[in-house]
Amino acid sequence: AQSVTQLDSQVPVFEEAPVELRCNYSSSVSVYLFWYVQYPNQGLQLLLKYLSGSTLVKGINGFEAEFNKSQTSFHLRKPSVHISDTAEYFCAVTPRTGTASKLTFGTGTRLQVTL
Amino acid sequence: GAGVSQTPSNKVTEKGKYVELRCDPISGHTALYWYRQSLGQGPEFLIYFQGTGAADDSGLPNDRFFAVRPEGSVSTLKIQRTERGDSAVYLCASSFGTANTGELFFGEGSRLTVL
Numbered sequence: 001a002q003s004v005t006q007l008d009s010q011v012p013v014f015e016e017a018p019v020e021l022r023c024n025y026s027s028s029v030s031v032y033l034f035w036y037v038q039y040p041n042q043g044l045q046l047l048l049k050y051l052s053g054s055t056l057v058k059g060i061n062g063f064e065a066e067f068n069k070s071q072t073s074f075h076l077r078k079p080s081v082h083i084s085d086t087a088e089y090f091c092a093v094t095p096r097t098g099t100a101s102k103l104t105f106g107t108g109t110r111l112q113v114t115l
Numbered sequence: 116g117a118g119v120s121q122t123p124s125n126k127v128t129e130k131g132k133y134v135e136l137r138c139d140p141i142s143g144h145t146a147l148y149w150y151r152q153s154l155g156q157g158p159e160f161l162i163y164f165q166g167t168g169a170a171d172d173s174g175l176p177n178d179r180f181f182a183v184r185p186e187g188s189v190s191t192l193k194i195q196r197t198e199r200g201d202s203a204v205y206l207c208a209s210s211f212g213t214a215n216t217g218e219l220f221f222g223e224g225s226r227l228t229v230l
Contacts, residue, residue, distance in 0.1 A: 004157070034217045043119065043221035044158070044206070051216060090157050098215045100146070100171055105157030 002027040002093050006106035013113055015083055021076040021109045023065075023091030031093040033074040034103065035065055038088045047089070050074065061085065086113045117141070119222035121207050127228045128197055136192045136225045140209030147190050148219060149182055150206040158206055164190060197229045 003026045013019045025031065035047040048059025055067040065076045074091060088110050092103040120139040128134055140147050146165055150158035160174040164184045172182070179197075184190040194201055204226050208219035 032215065032217055043223045045221070046218055049217050092217065094215050094217055100163045101148070101210060101215045101217045101219055102160050102163065102171065103217060107155065107157050
């Protein structure tokens with residue numbers, strides 16, 4: 001079984017400041033890792049994913065995340081946030097061996113960007 | 116339409132009633148998923164269809180929940196004898212193919228409130 005922990009339920013930040021949203025996971029098998037974003041009144045959309053290769057992955061809207069196997073973490077970062085980044089962010093994992101994207105999600109982090 | 120469509124967007128019902136939630140996936144997507152998101156939680160997997168058949172229904176909480184996808188496109192999630200604990204946002208997602216790469220396209224969800 002897998003579990004995902006997002007310790008920060010809310011992160012307030014000023015526009016143009018950097019931000020890091022933390023994600024840790026637990027799994028008895030190797031996993032793929034994802035970040036999804038949910039903007040107000042919209043469905044979840046994929047922000048970025050780590051399948052293999054370089055542990056630093058880049059996603060849409062200037063976000064990036066780094067996979068750290070020893071710390072079982074996949075933190076999301078952006079060097080300078082915009083008001084439009086205000087949304088809920090979900091970290092998720094799925095086992096590498098499988099034929100379905102049976103994602104296990106964290107509880108989400110609400111990023112609130114203000115002027 | 117271009118995205119995953121879910122109806123109704125909101126459903127209020129009384130305890131003990133029967134409810135149907137509909138999902139129209141992106142055209143050509145063979146895989147369809149249902150997730151449930153309770154207040155303050157991340158989405159939880161319910162069931163996965165590949166074509167017309169339910170390939171994995173291990174997330175359905177009990178036998179009051181049932182889902183169908185008779186023609187391999189539209190899916191209906193059916194909940195019998197609703198309970199207050201069934202109140203949540205029910206999310207539908209679709210993807211092309213069977214790979215578990217996590218690229219799911221989500222609808223905006225159906226918010227179910229059981230009084």
